[in-house]
Amino acid sequence: MPERAQPAQEQGAGDEGAARAALRARAAGARGRGRTPGRREEEDRLRQPDPLVHHPPLAARQGPPHQAGDRQRPGRARRRPRRADPRLPAAGGRRLVANEAEILAARRKRAERLRDEAGAELFPARVPRPLDSLREVSERWAESDAEALEEARAEARVAGRIAAVRSFGKAAFVTLQADGARLQVWVKRDRLGSEVYRAFRLYEAGDFIWARGGLLRTRSGELTVEAEEIGFLAKSYRPLPEKFHGLVDVETRYRQRYLDLLVNPEARDWAVKRSRMVSALRALLDERGFLEVETPVLQPLYGGAHATPFVTRHKTYDQQLYLRISFELYLKRLIIGGLDRVYEIGRDFRNEGVSRKHNPEFSMLEVYQAYADYTDMMELTENLVAGAAERVGGGTRVERDGRGIDLAPPWPRRPMAELIRERTGVDIEQVTELEPLRDEVRRAGVAGVDPAASPTWAALVDAIFSQAVEPELIDPVFVLDYPAALSPLAKRDESRPHLVERFEAFIGGMEIANAFSELNDPDDQRARFEEQAAAARSGDAEAHPVDEDFLRALEHGMPPTGGMGMGVGRLAMILTGAAHLREVKLFPHLRPRDA
RNA sequence: GGGCGCGUAGCUCAGCUGGCAGAGCAGCGGACUCUUAAUCCGCCGGUCGAAGGUUCGAACCCUUCCGCGCUCACCA
Numbered sequence: 001m002p003e004r005a006q007p008a009q010e011q012g013a014g015d016e017g018a019a020r021a022a023l024r025a026r027a028a029g030a031r032g033r034g035r036t037p038g039r040r041e042e043e044d045r046l047r048q049p050d051p052l053v054h055h056p057p058l059a060a061r062q063g064p065p066h067q068a069g070d071r072q073r074p075g076r077a078r079r080r081p082r083r084a085d086p087r088l089p090a091a092g093g094r095r096l097v098a099n100e101a102e103i104l105a106a107r108r109k110r111a112e113r114l115r116d117e118a119g120a121e122l123f124p125a126r127v128p129r130p131l132d133s134l135r136e137v138s139e140r141w142a143e144s145d146a147e148a149l150e151e152a153r154a155e156a157r158v159a160g161r162i163a164a165v166r167s168f169g170k171a172a173f174v175t176l177q178a179d180g181a182r183l184q185v186w187v188k189r190d191r192l193g194s195e196v197y198r199a200f201r202l203y204e205a206g207d208f209i210w211a212r213g214g215l216l217r218t219r220s221g222e223l224t225v226e227a228e229e230i231g232f233l234a235k236s237y238r239p240l241p242e243k244f245h246g247l248v249d250v251e252t253r254y255r256q257r258y259l260d261l262l263v264n265p266e267a268r269d270w271a272v273k274r275s276r277m278v279s280a281l282r283a284l285l286d287e288r289g290f291l292e293v294e295t296p297v298l299q300p301l302y303g304g305a306h307a308t309p310f311v312t313r314h315k316t317y318d319q320q321l322y323l324r325i326s327f328e329l330y331l332k333r334l335i336i337g338g339l340d341r342v343y344e345i346g347r348d349f350r351n352e353g354v355s356r357k358h359n360p361e362f363s364m365l366e367v368y369q370a371y372a373d374y375t376d377m378m379e380l381t382e383n384l385v386a387g388a389a390e391r392v393g394g395g396t397r398v399e400r401d402g403r404g405i406d407l408a409p410p411w412p413r414r415p416m417a418e419l420i421r422e423r424t425g426v427d428i429e430q431v432t433e434l435e436p437l438r439d440e441v442r443r444a445g446v447a448g449v450d451p452a453a454s455p456t457w458a459a460l461v462d463a464i465f466s467q468a469v470e471p472e473l474i475d476p477v478f479v480l481d482y483p484a485a486l487s488p489l490a491k492r493d494e495s496r497p498h499l500v501e502r503f504e505a506f507i508g509g510m511e512i513a514n515a516f517s518e519l520n521d522p523d524d525q526r527a528r529f530e531e532q533a534a535a536a537r538s539g540d541a542e543a544h545p546v547d548e549d550f551l552r553a554l555e556h557g558m559p560p561t562g563g564m565g566m567g568v569g570r571l572a573m574i575l576t577g578a579a580h581l582r583e584v585k586l587f588p589h590l591r592p593r594d595a
Numbered sequence: 596g597g598g599c600g601c602g603u604a605g606c607u608c609a610g611c612u613g614g615c616a617g618a619g620c621a622g623c624g625g626a627c628u629c630u631u632a633a634u635c636c637g638c639c640g641g642u643c644g645a646a647g648g649u650u651c652g653a654a655c656c657c658u659u660c661c662g663c664g665c666u667c668a669c670c671a
Contacts, residue, residue, distance in 0.1 A: 102622065106622060164631075164633095166633045168627050169626070170628050171628035173633080186628090205621095218629050224629090239605080240621095242607060245632095458671090459671080462671060466671085487671095
């Protein structure tokens, strides 16, 4: 029962702020200075003003006499300090400062005028039909010049959110945004009539509207709908993020991802790519005859990985349940039951720390194929990754940290011992005891590895590999021939019993997949479970318990089976070039807002 | 948990060696029928994260705390 690749535990590709820096550079243009913005809303929420104590009038301040008189600006100097008005309603869980309240009040007031003076419905139930897709309109006429548009008498009726308004008194240009596409609408009073135009002036950025009219090119060549009809679709009571710099604050981007998606093209692009990637994985597996299944998230006993589970409780059964840490044991039951090719794409939950490398819930693909072994899983893995890349991005070449990576199969197969020897000079095949290996590591001076910190030979091998080898595995590679001691859950290599039939796939310095020839000897499996149980008794909180029900299933016989787990988030990082797992996660886990 | 960094207007950020708290955007009022960060005129907007300390004087120096980020450890 191999524990699977854990996308929550990324071996991050170093550069902390690459994504953020890119965002900032894009948002701020050439003038952008690198600086992490702060978050003021929090403080606003916590403030309890006492102006007399904290903000005395300037006249009452102690100040040097020679500075006092001549340079004060009367207007500023006499301004009374503003502060949060405790009477204002809390919104979104925090107290509003007066200025933000003013902005919101202005939008409310404008909405009321739109409803009462212009007679518009703020949230109408119906949208005029037929409606042209804004994206399709802009794509269809993208290459047509002014004459071509006129000749075709091109027309469109589009709807979207107002992203920007450039107003000229009796005319205005409105940038509509929908589904990630943008299209300009030219709103002119002489075309619409003064009554409609007066109502239009109460529209504002963030609102949803529709417009119908002929397509033309402006002097600057932009495809534009010259509105002959216009209407209101939905009010936005809150403003969009600042239009030039956009939304930069990392925490706000995650907490209010909808704003991030609206204004940061990367956010949208990565979300779309991840979705397409998952669709591609499904399609590729389906084409190979695999059956997608769903197994319990709520499990009476957890297993299949080495991790701390979340615990929950079923009320009416008064039953303790665990959120799954892997799908493994259930999928193998299905193999036993004759579903010879199954996979599941879903969420695992591991009650571990949250950081750039950890998210308590993360997506996993697990695949099991009867009458197969780990070599079949290699072929499957490289074809899934390359196939997904082709279907998502059009090719098997991706960029990472400024260099290209080719995902096209076949990927090299490299024994772990060989890689370690190449990088460090340490030969784990020759040095098979803990103490000699420690000496060897000290002699070789492996950076980042403290030989004394690893309690066993296997742990030290793992430390060497993680530190010295893994970060350098940029191009796709299968690492195989894992020491049996390092992989107690996989089938032994028959001709070399100190090794197991296991591989891990690495790309961009990250573990992408982990696979085994699955252990199907129930007696051996029982022995492994009991080792785990013993470890648990001696204090290993993550060792998992004996699963009698699973053992009973195994005793009914499981065919030789290859199994593979792949971190969906990790693969998404590779295909999008994202530096952080949470960039490809729509709603990453965050610390709660109110302590 | 350890280390490093950051926190100034609703947003993005300046603020020099301790001496007047600023800009742009957003908001409000006005002008403007080819703009696209529209432009122009005027106005509004601040507990400089919090508390304490040093100082004649603190956004700036010191201490503690809070929040966020990075990193190490942990997490095979």
